[in-house]
Amino acid sequence: MEIKGIDVSAWNGVIDWQKVANYGMGFAILRITEKGNKTDSTFERNYAGCITHSIPVGVYKYSYATNISEIKYEAETVINVLKQRKLDYPVFLDIEDKCQENLSQDLMIQMIDTFRDIIIRAGYKFGIYCGYYWYKTKLPEKAKKYDCWLAAYPSQDDGTMQIRLKPAAGIGWQYSSKATIPGISGKVDRNVFYKDYTATKNEDKGETTMDKAIEKVILIAKNEEGYLEKKSNSQLDSKTANAGSANFTKYWRDIEPSYQGQPWCAAFVSWCFMKAFGLEKAKKLLKHWPYVYCPTLGNLFTRNANPKIGDIVIFYHNGTFTHTGLVTAVIGDRFYTIEGNTSGASGIIANGGGVCAKSYLNSQMPGTKFCTPDYSIVSDASAPAKPENTSSNTTQTGEEYMFEPKTVKAGDKNTSVLLLQEILKSRGFKGKNKKDLDLDWEAGDNTIYALKQYQKSRGLDVDGVCGSATWKDLIAI
Known part of the structure; x- marks a missing residue:
């Protein structure tokens, strides 16, 4: 099995991901941070482009660390930049800088394992990137048990694969730094992987059809963060253009145009389910169509007191169910949501004008209930939609979360x-x-x-x- 892809960074400039996708791209590995632990200036745009055009995505971190403390900070910075967003491919540690040439084998493996532990605890896969020569002469033997992506290309590199240079090890081979791909100006690194991470991820995580369906609708919702309602019935597809306070949205346009101009928190939930699973399955999951009124949903479902990921929350305020959203994560008493027609202010904000990620303490929300759609009826969720700007890696199920809180002490950043x-x-x-x-x-x-x-x-x-x-x-x- 061979899957061809690319790796890119700010050096590749502005990429037209539609053209890249149309050309055919098995994956893209994005540089996430650069020297000084600054976010790569193109990372957000590249991540969004891959997600929008369904290109499986991973990231790499070029390390400049020379001790445990420095590499720990590098790993934590990567996790903070990812903000729990979904990755298909691993977080690859690129450890081959000149400053690391004289590190002892013991120190280098300790550094690699420190980085790996932080990545794995955050719910991501881990791998190592380096040149094949570094792999043979510098990389500790104990590190070779991890997935290694190795670079080896000829001095007269013309962008094609030279089989004679194929490394004798590794799950991936960077075979050129001078490939030409439509949508990318100039030359780009070209790779072939022999492991399909998208095919193994569900088996590795023990995910069920329900887990994948929940992931799918949450990713659709996450894609909409930052959308603002419009002052008139125009430019509805833009997240920020024509912003106003008249309740005009693409969500009403797509699910029930005659309601355009009405409060739209429930319409947002309906839209997410329709986009994730299609109209007919959305009707079954929500038990009616369209979902536009919180008390109606509450009467159709068991109203649970405790949240689970994938639940539809109906907020209780001033004696009635008055606002709604989608539960994206749960940690102890705190639950996290994506909501339409709200704002980033704390507390329940109905008719707030935008799509926002929020969180609450369930114990401080008397009367608020949680409705659980029957995700088991969705049989085609094996290829979750991959929206742009997602900020949560939602691999958890039930009331579990993808990480356990770590000890916090002065100076920590995570x-x-x-x-x-x-x-x-x-x-x-x-x-x-x-x-x-x-x-x-x-x-x-x-x-x-x-x-x-x-x-x-x-x-x-x-x-x-x-x-x-x-x-x-x-x-x-």
Whole structure:
């Protein structure tokens, strides 16, 4: 089996992914961060292009680390940039820089394993990229058990595959740096992989048809983040053009044009299901069509008190079910959503004008219920839609999440810090500056101060470290 693809970065400029897809592309591996741990200036655009045009995607990180601390920070930065978005192919660690030539074998394998552990814990696959010569002479033997993608091409590189140079190892071969592909100006790296990650992912994760269906509709919803309602019935397909407050949207246009101009949170949910599974299956999943009124849905489904990923939440406010969205993740008491006709402000915001990702503490939402569609009726969800700008890697099922919160201490910068900040902020614990915590992913003075205040209020050890005991207390409330 051979699957041909490309790897790209800012060096390749602006790419026309429609042309790339039309040419035929088995995968694309994108540079995610560059020197200084800055996000590659083309990553977001390239990721969106791949997802929009259904090109399987992975990422690579060119490492400049020379010790454990530095490579740990590189890995955490990668995870923070990904923001839980879906990848088909691994996160490849490119470890072959000149600054790493004289590292001991013991240190290098420790660095590789440190990077790998962070990637795997975040729910992604891991691999190593390097030149074939580096693989043979520098890469530790213990690292060769991992999936290795190796570069080997001739000095007179004309973009074609020279079989005589094929490495004797590895799951992938970068065989040219001077290939020509429609949609890409100049030359581009060309690769062939001998492992189909898209074919093995569901087996590896033990996913069921229901899991894949849930993933599919969530990815559709994630694609719509940032969409703003329009002031008139024009430019409906643009996320931001003609923005206004008159409730005109593409969602009403596509599911029930006669309702155009009405509040559209439920219409957004209906639209996502229709886009994911088609009209007839959407009708079955929602038990009626179109879903436009929260109490109607609540009367058709069992109204559960606790959320699960893939549920439709119906928010209870001022004595009635008044707003709705799709549950994308659950961690302890906190559930995460994508909602239409809301805003990024905290709390239930009905008729807010946009599509936003939000989160809530279920214990602070009395009356709010969760309706679970029968995803088992969907039999064609094996190829999830892959939308642009997705911000969640939704590989979890039930009430499990793709990572367990890690110990947080001063100076840490990762997803666990963000979760801690969200919980502390929602419970009223302020920073040393007496202000609400910034959700900045960094355990600075204000976050640690608020953490200590929480620990003191709960009778825990006031050490400013959010370890297992503190996490257990935070999530149990």
